[in-house]
Amino acid sequence: MSESVLTSEKGIGRSPAERHRPKGDGMRGFMSSSRSDYVILAIFALAVLTMPVWLAPIGAGYPDILQKFAIFGIFALGFNILFGFSGYLSFGHAAFLGTGSYAAVWMFKLLSMNALIAVVFAIVVAGIFALLIGYVSLRRSGIYFSILTLAFAQMSYNLAYSVLTPITNGETGLQTSRSDPRILDTMMGADPHILRTPDFFGIALQGWPGFYFCAILLILAFFVTMRIKNSTFGLMLFAIKSNQNRMNYTGFSTRPYLLAAFVISGMYAGLAGGLLAVTDPLAGADRMQWTASGEVVLMTILGGVGTLLGPVIGAAVMKYLEQIFSSFNEGFLHRSFDFLPTGLQDFVVTIVSPFVGEGWHLTLGLLFMIVVIFLPGGIMEGIAHLTRRFRKGETGGSGQTARTGH
Amino acid sequence: MTNDILSISGVGKRFGGLRALDDVNLNVRQGSVHAIIGPNGAGKSTLLNCLVGRIIPDEGSVTFDGGSLLGHSPHQINQAGIARVFQTPEIFGELSVMENVMIPAFARKDGAFRINAWARARERRAVREEAEHILDDLNLWEQRDQIVNSMSRGDKRRLELAMCLVQHPKLLLLDEPTAGMSRADTNNTVDLLKKIAERGITKVIIEHDMHVVFSLAETVSVMAQGTVIAEGTPEQIKASDKVQEAYLGGAHL
Ligand SMILES: Nc1ncnc2c1ncn2[C@@H]1O[C@H](COP(=O)(O)OP(=O)(O)OP(=O)(O)O)[C@@H](O)[C@H]1O
Ligand SMILES: [Mg+2]
Numbered sequence: 001m002s003e004s005v006l007t008s009e010k011g012i013g014r015s016p017a018e019r020h021r022p023k024g025d026g027m028r029g030f031m032s033s034s035r036s037d038y039v040i041l042a043i044f045a046l047a048v049l050t051m052p053v054w055l056a057p058i059g060a061g062y063p064d065i066l067q068k069f070a071i072f073g074i075f076a077l078g079f080n081i082l083f084g085f086s087g088y089l090s091f092g093h094a095a096f097l098g099t100g101s102y103a104a105v106w107m108f109k110l111l112s113m114n115a116l117i118a119v120v121f122a123i124v125v126a127g128i129f130a131l132l133i134g135y136v137s138l139r140r141s142g143i144y145f146s147i148l149t150l151a152f153a154q155m156s157y158n159l160a161y162s163v164l165t166p167i168t169n170g171e172t173g174l175q176t177s178r179s180d181p182r183i184l185d186t187m188m189g190a191d192p193h194i195l196r197t198p199d200f201f202g203i204a205l206q207g208w209p210g211f212y213f214c215a216i217l218l219i220l221a222f223f224v225t226m227r228i229k230n231s232t233f234g235l236m237l238f239a240i241k242s243n244q245n246r247m248n249y250t251g252f253s254t255r256p257y258l259l260a261a262f263v264i265s266g267m268y269a270g271l272a273g274g275l276l277a278v279t280d281p282l283a284g285a286d287r288m289q290w291t292a293s294g295e296v297v298l299m300t301i302l303g304g305v306g307t308l309l310g311p312v313i314g315a316a317v318m319k320y321l322e323q324i325f326s327s328f329n330e331g332f333l334h335r336s337f338d339f340l341p342t343g344l345q346d347f348v349v350t351i352v353s354p355f356v357g358e359g360w361h362l363t364l365g366l367l368f369m370i371v372v373i374f375l376p377g378g379i380m381e382g383i384a385h386l387t388r389r390f391r392k393g394e395t396g397g398s399g400q401t402a403r404t405g406h
Numbered sequence: 407m408t409n410d411i412l413s414i415s416g417v418g419k420r421f422g423g424l425r426a427l428d429d430v431n432l433n434v435r436q437g438s439v440h441a442i443i444g445p446n447g448a449g450k451s452t453l454l455n456c457l458v459g460r461i462i463p464d465e466g467s468v469t470f471d472g473g474s475l476l477g478h479s480p481h482q483i484n485q486a487g488i489a490r491v492f493q494t495p496e497i498f499g500e501l502s503v504m505e506n507v508m509i510p511a512f513a514r515k516d517g518a519f520r521i522n523a524w525a526r527a528r529e530r531r532a533v534r535e536e537a538e539h540i541l542d543d544l545n546l547w548e549q550r551d552q553i554v555n556s557m558s559r560g561d562k563r564r565l566e567l568a569m570c571l572v573q574h575p576k577l578l579l580l581d582e583p584t585a586g587m588s589r590a591d592t593n594n595t596v597d598l599l600k601k602i603a604e605r606g607i608t609k610v611i612i613e614h615d616m617h618v619v620f621s622l623a624e625t626v627s628v629m630a631q632g633t634v635i636a637e638g639t640p641e642q643i644k645a646s647d648k649v650q651e652a653y654l655g656g657a658h659l
Contacts, residue, residue, distance in 0.1 A: 245496055
C-alpha cells in the first residue's frame with residue numbers, strides 16, 4: 001500500500017523504520033506506547049482517590065473542597081480540549097456549566113434523584129447548547145470568536161433572569177421541592193414528598209460518597225481527554241492551533257473539527273455543572289456569569305495550556321487558594337501577626353487585609369500575573385523545569401511528546 | 407488540447423488600483439514540468455493563490471482535471487489533487503517532523519473531515535509507513551522527532567515538499583522551492599524533483615534560479631506585470647528578446 005513516491009532502490013517491503021532502527025525502540029517519545037497511557041492513568045487515579053489522605057496536612061482533606069477540585073478539574077479538562085488543543089479561546093464556557101446544573105436539577109424534579117440520570121442529561125443538554133453556540137461563534141476566529149462566546153454566555157445569563165424564569169426560577173434559583181413529580185422514583189415506590197439528597201442507586205451522595213462519585217467521573221474524564229489528545233482528532237486540533245491555513249491547503253475542512261471540539265468541551269462543562277447540582281441540588285444563573293467563564297480560563301493557564309494534567313492542577317490550586325484566602329478575616333490576621341508590636345501589626349494588617357476575605361481576587365490577580373510573566377507554560381512548565389534540573393546529565397532528549405514540550 | 411491537466415484562461419485580479427493579474431492564459435500538460443519565471447511582483451504567487459482558492463479571481467476561468475476550480479474552498483481543491491509548497495513555508499511549527507508529514511497523509515486517507523477520537527494517531531500503520539517513506543526519501547528521517555520550529559530554513563522547505571508529496575497529488579505547485587537553500591540542498595532538491603517527474607506528478611514551479619528552471623522544466627512561461635509575455639521551451643525562452651527585455655528592462659533585476 002504505502003509505496004514510495006520515488007522508484008525505490010532501497011529494498012522492497014521494508015519500512016524505513018525497520019531499515020534504520022538498529023535494535024529496540026529507537027523512536028523514543030514518538031512511539032510511546034499505549035501502555036504508558038495506562039500507567040499515567042493509574043497514577044492519576046491513585047492520586048485522585050487518595051487526595052483525602054495526602055491533602056489532609058494542608059487542610060484540604062474534607063469532602064466539600066475535594067469535590068470542588070474534582071468538579072472544576074473536569075470543567076478545566078474540557079475547556080482545555082478547546083482552548084489548549086485547538087487554540088480557540090472561549091470566554092463563555094460558564095454558560096454550559098450553568099446549563100448542566102439546570103438540566104440536572106430538572107431531572108431531580110421530574111424523574112429521579114438518581115445522580116446518574118441527572119448527569120447524563122446535563123451532558124446531553126449542554127452538548128446541544130454548545131452545538132448551537134459553537135456553530136455561530138465558529139464563523140469567526142481569534143478575538144472575534146472569544147467575543148461571540150462571551151456575548152452568548154452573557155445573553156444566557158440575562159435570559160435566565162428574565163424570559164427563561166419558568167425554567168430557571170430566576171433569582172431564587174432552581175431547586176427540588178416536595179411537590180415535584182419525580183416520576184421514576186414514585187414508580188419505584190419512593191415517597192416523593194420526602195425530600196432526599198441525590199443518590200447513586202441508593203448511596204446518598206453526601207460527604208465522602210459525593211466526593212468519590214465526582215472523583216471517579218474526573219478519572220473517567222481524564223482518561224477520555226488522554227485518548228482524545230493522542231488520537232487523530234487530537235492531532236488535527238493541535239495542527240489547527242499551529243497553522244490553520246496549512247490545514248485548509250492540506251485538504252481539511254477545519255470548522256467541523258473545531259465544532260466537535262467545542263461541543264465536547266461544552267459537554268465536559270455540562271458534566272461539571274451537573275455534578276455541582278448533585279453535590280448541592282440548586283442551580284442559579286450566577287453560575288453562568290462571565291466571571292465563572294474567566295475562572296476556567298485562569299485555571300487552565302495557571303496549570304498549563306494544552307497539557308493533560310495542567311488544567312486539573314490549576315483548578316485544584318485555584319479552588320484551594322480561594323478557600324484559604326477568602327476565609328481569612330481581620331481578626332484572623334491580627335492573631336497571625338500578634339507577634340509584631342501593635343503599631344506595626346496594625347500596619348501589616350491594613351496592607352494585607354485587602355488581599356483576603358472578599359478581596360481574595362486581588363491575590364488571585366497577583367498570582368496570575370506572576371505565573372504568566374515568569375511561567376507562561378503554567379505550573380506544568382514549572383514542574384518540567386524542576387524535573388529537568390533533577391535529571392540533568394542523565395539523557396539529552398526529553399521524553400515528552402512534541403506538544404507538551406513547550 | 408485534451409491532455410491539459412490545468413487550463414487558466416483570461417484570469418484577472420485587481421488589488422485596489424493594482425492589476426496584479428491581467429488576462430492570464432496558461433495551459434499545463436498532464437505529466438509535464440511547467441516553470442513560471444518573471445521579475446519580482448510579476449504576479450506569479452498571486453496566480454498560484456488563484457489556483458488553490460486563497461484568492462478568487464475577478465474574471466476568467468480555471469479548469470483542473472475536467473472541472474472548474476473557481477468557487478471551491480482550499481480544502482476541496484486540495485482533495486481534488488492539488489498540493490502547494492508556499493514561498494514562505496506553511497508548516498506546523500509546534501509539531502514534530504513526523505506529525506507534520508502524517509497530517510497530510512491523514513487528509514488523503516480520511517478525507518476532509520472525520521472524527522477519530524479514540525485510536526492513537528501514531529498507530530495508524532498505513533499513514534505512518536507512508537510518512538516514514540517520504541521522510542526517508544527526503545533525507546528527513548534523522549530529524550523525524552524534532553520540533554519543526556527548530557529546523558533550518560532549507561530543512562523546513564524540504565519538509566513542506568514532503569508534506570505535499572505524501573499526498574500523491576496530481577498537480578504540485580511549487581513557489582520558489584529552493585529559495586533559501588544552500589547550493590548542495592538546491593541540487594538535491596532538483597534531483598528529487600526530477601525523480602518525482604518520473605512518477606508522473608505534474609508540476610508548476612515558480613523559480614528565480616535559472617539553473618533550476620532550465621534543468622527541470624519542459625515548458626517555461628514568462629510573466630511580467632501581471633500577464634504572460636512569453637512561453638516556450640527553455641531554449642526558446644533563453645533566446646527570446648522579449649524575455650531579455652522583461653528581465654533587463656524590469657526595475658527589479
Ligand atoms: N493580497 C494582496 N493584497 C494586495 N496586493 C497584493 C496581494 N498579493 C499580492 N499583491 C501585489 O500583487 C503584485 C504581485 O505580487 P506577487 O506576490 O504575485 O508577485 P510575485 O511574482 O510572486 O513576486 P516575487 O517574485 O517577489 O515572489 C505585487 O505588487 C504585490 O504587492
Ligand atoms: Mg511570489
